[in-house]
Amino acid sequence: MKMLKNLDEMTPSQIVEELDKYIIGQSQAKRTIAVAIRNRTRRKRLPDEIREEVAPKNMILIGPTGSGKTELARRISHLSGAPFIKVEATKFTEVGYVGRDVESMIRDLMGIALQMVKKEVSENNAETIEAKVEERLLDLLLPQLDNSTGSLEEGKEKTREKFRELLKKGSFEEKEVEFQVTPAASPLGIEMFGGGNMDDIQNAMSSLTNMLKKPTKRTCTIKRAREIIREEEQDKLIDPDKINDEAKERVEQMGIVFIDEIDKIANAEGKNNSGQDVSREGVQRDILPIVEGTKVNTKWGVVDTTHILFIASGAFHVSKPSDLIPELQGRFPLRVELNELTVSDFEKILIEPKNSITMQYHELLKTEGVDVQFREDSITRIAEIAHEVNNTNENIGARRLYTILEKMLEELSFSADTLTGQTVTITADYVDKRLGNVIQDQDLSRFIL
Numbered sequence: 001m002k003m004l005k006n007l008d009e010m011t012p013s014q015i016v017e018e019l020d021k022y023i024i025g026q027s028q029a030k031r032t033i034a035v036a037i038r039n040r041t042r043r044k045r046l047p048d049e050i051r052e053e054v055a056p057k058n059m060i061l062i063g064p065t066g067s068g069k070t071e072l073a074r075r076i077s078h079l080s081g082a083p084f085i086k087v088e089a090t091k092f093t094e095v096g097y098v099g100r101d102v103e104s105m106i107r108d109l110m111g112i113a114l115q116m117v118k119k120e121v122s123e124n125n126a127e128t129i130e131a132k133v134e135e136r137l138l139d140l141l142l143p144q145l146d147n148s149t150g151s152l153e154e155g156k157e158k159t160r161e162k163f164r165e166l167l168k169k170g171s172f173e174e175k176e177v178e179f180q181v182t183p184a185a186s187p188l189g190i191e192m193f194g195g196g197n198m199d200d201i202q203n204a205m206s207s208l209t210n211m212l213k214k215p216t217k218r219t220c221t222i223k224r225a226r227e228i229i230r231e232e233e234q235d236k237l238i239d240p241d242k243i244n245d246e247a248k249e250r251v252e253q254m255g256i257v258f259i260d261e262i263d264k265i266a267n268a269e270g271k272n273n274s275g276q277d278v279s280r281e282g283v284q285r286d287i288l289p290i291v292e293g294t295k296v297n298t299k300w301g302v303v304d305t306t307h308i309l310f311i312a313s314g315a316f317h318v319s320k321p322s323d324l325i326p327e328l329q330g331r332f333p334l335r336v337e338l339n340e341l342t343v344s345d346f347e348k349i350l351i352e353p354k355n356s357i358t359m360q361y362h363e364l365l366k367t368e369g370v371d372v373q374f375r376e377d378s379i380t381r382i383a384e385i386a387h388e389v390n391n392t393n394e395n396i397g398a399r400r401l402y403t404i405l406e407k408m409l410e411e412l413s414f415s416a417d418t419l420t421g422q423t424v425t426i427t428a429d430y431v432d433k434r435l436g437n438v439i440q441d442q443d444l445s446r447f448i449l
Helices: 012-020 027-044 069-080 104-124 126-141 150-169 189-195 198-212 222-237 240-254 276-292 326-330 343-351 357-366 376-392 399-408 410-414 428-440 442-448
Strands: 059-062 084-088 176-181 216-221 256-260 295-298 301-304 309-314 334-337 371-374 423-426
Touching: 012 027, 012 069, 027 059, 027 069, 027 240, 027 309, 027 334, 059 069, 069 084, 069 256, 069 309, 084 104, 104 126, 104 222, 104 240, 104 256, 104 295, 126 150, 126 176, 126 222, 176 222, 216 222, 240 301, 276 326, 343 357, 343 376, 343 399, 357 371, 357 399, 357 410, 376 399, 376 428, 399 410, 399 428, 423 428
Parallel strands: 059 309, 059 334, 084 256, 256 309, 371 423
Antiparallel strands: 176 216, 295 301
């Protein structure tokens, strides 16, 4: 089975070029991540005896909120087609306390990989599945007749073809039919107990319950029946053992875990090691073996984390990377500092990325028949205001642009239905008129912008 994207053929410069389409600036961070990803591809080409000795280059992204840390990791996951999961370090607690155990990140990653592989199998067999779904729907619309004569059989076949055409056109979408539904049981069956946590036990109990249920008749529309039948046909084509082996291989060789807010579990220098600080250090010690490389028991089998790439991130406003326990620091050899965004960066963020903010608002209001045009001077003014507010209040990076644009376009968004067919041009004066009073009142801007 092939990866969603052929990352094996992409050089670091090509990876950076792809990231540039969505993320402005932070060239050093992009280069570091591109090299780390490329090294994983290079490792796959090594002889077996050398491959096992090459460890992934885990890294910590350091920078203020809104500077692009999470977006970098998210785009890399889309680009590579590799199993990817984002977790927050603050969600975990050390063993013995109420909360999620750190091994759950690997179990969740394995679950994501399994869904990826299943989806690929379904896409590769889409034509076969749709053909079988169509035949089953026609069977529901045209029940079989017993003891059919030759002429009746010929007439029935013509009727079936007419119904096929109508079905493809969507003429029967709301027609209700009755058909037999087989309860969906997990392909893993009782093996689902292997995970060892409460979620796995609940899933296993649900699976066992479904296995004991008898097929039932159900009445629903053709539209809904198509979805149910498609799922049944997909399950028939899936070999659980092959799917699990492929998913496990991807997790172990190309999996990426993004641990956000890692600075929140660091002990700030000068604090006493008591209470919450002890708990934070406990979480670090629990994360350590996962990052070092250990075998995690999941409901799909044992997963080796030795070659999973871990990318941590944090603003580190209060604490520093050196406040992490030494052993954990050693497992994140690469440190990448992301720069604070400038006025020029804000201008580019507003218009250059494929999913730029101004494009989003333009398309949203276009659904109401309103054509919103942002003039160049308005882009510059919005960027200046975002930079100014970030400097005078809390620095939330590029997220500030959302708060500013939402406030600026609030009146237009509210009355868009009455402006159908009109073109609204956003100028620097328009921006100042809508935001001037808020910017001048620093106390008010703390709450609004």
